[in-house]
Amino acid sequence: MAEMPEEILVEGAKEWEHALVGFFVGKKIPFRSLFAVLNKKWSSVGKFTIHTAENVIFIFKYESEAARDWILNNGPWDVWGVHLALRLWERDLPPISSGFAKIPVWVKLMNIPMEYWTVQGLSKLASILGTPLHMDPATEGKQLISFARICVEMKADKEFPAVIKTRRSNGEVVEVKVEYSWRPPVCDRCKVFDHSTRVCPLKP
Numbered sequence: 001m002a003e004m005p006e007e008i009l010v011e012g013a014k015e016w017e018h019a020l021v022g023f024f025v026g027k028k029i030p031f032r033s034l035f036a037v038l039n040k041k042w043s044s045v046g047k048f049t050i051h052t053a054e055n056v057i058f059i060f061k062y063e064s065e066a067a068r069d070w071i072l073n074n075g076p077w078d079v080w081g082v083h084l085a086l087r088l089w090e091r092d093l094p095p096i097s098s099g100f101a102k103i104p105v106w107v108k109l110m111n112i113p114m115e116y117w118t119v120q121g122l123s124k125l126a127s128i129l130g131t132p133l134h135m136d137p138a139t140e141g142k143q144l145i146s147f148a149r150i151c152v153e154m155k156a157d158k159e160f161p162a163v164i165k166t167r168r169s170n171g172e173v174v175e176v177k178v179e180y181s182w183r184p185p186v187c188d189r190c191k192v193f194d195h196s197t198r199v200c201p202l203k204p
Contacts, residue, residue: 009091018068019089020060025103025184027082028056037079045070059089072151073136076106076181083182087133087151101156104133106181109148109164113174116166122148125176128164130154 035050038060042048046067051059062068068088071077077084087104109125116125119140126132131153139148154160160183164176 013091016059016061016089018062018065020062020068020072020086021089021093022058022060022084022086023056024079024082024084029079029082034058034079038077041077042071060086069137072134083184085184087153102130102153103156103184104151105130105154105184106149106151108179108181109150110146110177110179111174112145112148112176113166113168114145115168117142117145117148122150125164125166126150126152129161129178130158 031050031052038048038050046063048063048067049061051061053059060071062071072086072088075084075086077086085103085105107126107129109122112122112125116122119135122135122139123132125148129152133151133153135151136149138144139150160178160180162178164178166174166176168174
């Protein structure tokens with residue numbers, strides 16, 4: 001077994017610290033067309049490079065943290081109408097397998113009690129839907145508290161609820177409303193987001 005020294009891992013992580021991991025849901029996009037389309041949409045915030053990984057996964061590498069965050073927070077993005085799912089690259093991020101049993105989705109939470117407006121409180125609400133990945137700057141800074149916008153990693157075998165019920169300290173039950181920026185096609189048979197049940201390759 002090759003045990004990698006920590007200093008090498010740290011240096012390697014710096015190489016990708018301004019990167020996003022992305023993949024298209026339901027259709028493959030040619031590499032050359034991908035760069036041409038996204039360059040028109042993203043060039044205003046700086047240069048970027050695209051790196052192809054396995055399982056049709058793309059790594060988008062930006063010149064700065066600000067450019068990376070602008071892309072992430074101003075989504076969702078699409079190419080030729082095909083949704084591009086994006087999430088932050090992180091050290092020790094597990095490989096994303098083909099089939100996509102999990103996918104990042106931006107959600108909007110509304111009717112949130114004031115006492116819930118902390119990072120911990122909002123994350124607890126979002127965790128009912130899946131794994132909270134990050135919040136947009138307006139939500140994190142509490143600039144607008146009529147709703148919270150959070151990117152959540154959703155599972156294909158879970159529902160997309162329209163409300164989250166929560167109980168306040170006085171016993172009152174509050175319904176937090178949920179809106180999704182995009183509802184990916186899901187296969188009930190395979191439990192993946194890559195295709196819908198209607199076009200499932202295993203359909204009898």
